């Protein structure tokens with residue numbers, strides 16, 4: 001079976017062409033992908049009779065997608081060459097060649113979000129964070145799982161629900177943390193998540 005390491009050349013060429021957008025020299029490691037998948041499954045609630053759809057932002061060549069494909073995420077990737085790889089690897093999944101902020105603004109129903117779009121040194125990260133804040137406030141995003149190579153909470157200065165470090169992954173180059181954002185009421189009760197939008201958020 002293919003995994004993310006089967007596409008490092010394609011990924012590396014993408015990085016050389018647009019380093020700030022791609023944000024990493026290598027795709028996510030399998031350890032990191034598994035940690036993200038575990039955090040996502042915990043948020044999505046495997047026993048939820050009505051799980052909300054899942055959207056993966058910045059799917060790249062699918063290193064992370066491989067671990068969550070059973071949850072049938074909609075894949076959003078703005079790089080056309082990466083999207084072509086995704087089409088080949090995941091013919092059963094819906095793939096949108098689109099900017100993540102547009103995808104979030106056009107959400108038709110509440111979703112869970114997994115993102116690997118770089119938030120450090122990315123000129124678009126402020127806009128992406130603003131859009132996520134709005135989506136959380138309106139209840140259109142029920143939870144967000146992302147990974148970061150930095151030490152601090154990458155969304156610490158936003159109005160998103162307080163971030164929880166779900167895992168530290170040392171088998172990653174560089175080592176990474178998996179962060180989960182979901183409303184406090186959902187965390188207290190555990191997944192599945194059925195929160196109304198917070199009026200103050």
Ligand SMILES: C[S@@+](CC[C@H](N)C(=O)[O-])C[C@H]1O[C@@H](n2cnc3c(N)ncnc32)[C@H](O)[C@@H]1O
Nearest residue numbers: 021024027028058059060063078079099100116
């Ligand atoms: C660090 S790579 C992660 C790729 C893959 N998910 C992984 O974990 O290996 C970030 C990906 O996000 C994509 N990306 C960056 N900004 C984006 C945006 N605004 N909208 C959609 N995709 C974006 C890049 O093209 C790249 O494929």
